[in-house]
Amino acid sequence: MDTKELYESKYANFQKAVNRQEGAYVPTTITNNGGGFFWAGKTILDVHGDQMAYAEAITKVAGDMWVDGNILSGLTTTPRMDKAFPGAENKIAKDGTLTHLQVSPMEADEYDQLIADPKGFIADVLLPRKHGFLFEDRGAAKEALKVYAEEKFYNIGQQMMITNKLLADKYGVFSFVNLGGAINTPLDHLFDYFRGFRGTLTDLRRQPAKVQAALDAIWEYRSADAVAKPYDASKGYPFQPCHIPAYLSPKQYKEYYWPYEKKLIEWVYNSGSKVFLIMEGRWEKIWECFLEVPKDSCVLCVDDDDFLKAYEVLGHHQILCGGLKVADTRLKKFDQIKDDMKHLVDTCAPGGGFLFGTDKGWVTPGDVNQNLVDAFNFVHEYSSKA
């Protein structure tokens, strides 16, 4: 079988799984946030600026194990961007690992400004705090913004396209997630970019009405126009990395997060696609919400929750992705992992609706290891025979 036929075969098998038909085997998926570089004996610092070298290095692991679908393969920043914007929260560590240090530039008493004019508040108040140099030296600002534009286009956006093409052409791997069209709810935006962990959770208790008004303002600013038009399903499943839900009470989630989430899910579903939703942390207490939205409107990626328990509650109603904990590949012997994988496949493969993958993206050295590679190959082989 040549690579084109392999791609078509993997694509067809993947489509069966997400349409609840039992295919030839369980599709395997990858989230490679740079961990793949280390498997190839490289780091982003070695290959940055050479798009093909970057793509070859980060995808090398796909030559060592069976991969059907690519969720993402790439980093969200670059060494040059990192250097140009010292206040950025996405950084490259000295060993080449992608790191994230939350920056929370908004103060608790500034909600009225955010509510009145989100865009103006960001530019006038928050950006001078986060990237102060832009407002102190016009020449330096122009040079930094040139770096921003060039890196964003060539070394993040175009790089991911080149990497995805290599995955398809060399390994027959299908990229099925729309990263450029990533979506999120206003509470995650408030958490990620404005008030941070401590601020958001404190504000929800001390000034809930202000938070609610801010969520509506952020929705209008970031999402209202987009959801007024149909979602373009040809671009793949929109990516939604959810950060704050694991820290909310079920009541808070249902009041401040779910109403917007439901709108996003229905918007995407009505265009014939699914939200690719990363359930970061533990979500067991709020799983039931996903029974309220249309069947198979989401692909839910299970993170710290027990996958089999999630499958029992949600598997009949939403497509689930995951099943292998990266930590287990470091801590368990392969025989133990093999037994776990057998049980996983025996339970979740019948009838389709299950995508195999890891609970977390591959970030640090050792995230891609021999046990992980063997587990992917084993799941492919075992589910092919099952």
Add this chain to the structure above:
Amino acid sequence: MTNKEYLEEIVEELKEDTEWEFPKELRVVLEDLEWGLLGL
């Protein structure tokens, strides 16, 4: 001039910058700049 107006002015200058080798048609990546910089 507000900071927002200052940023908008720089973006307009960069869009017309003839010495910058970055293709003009790609300079749309500078749109929605506030949000992009907030998320860096």
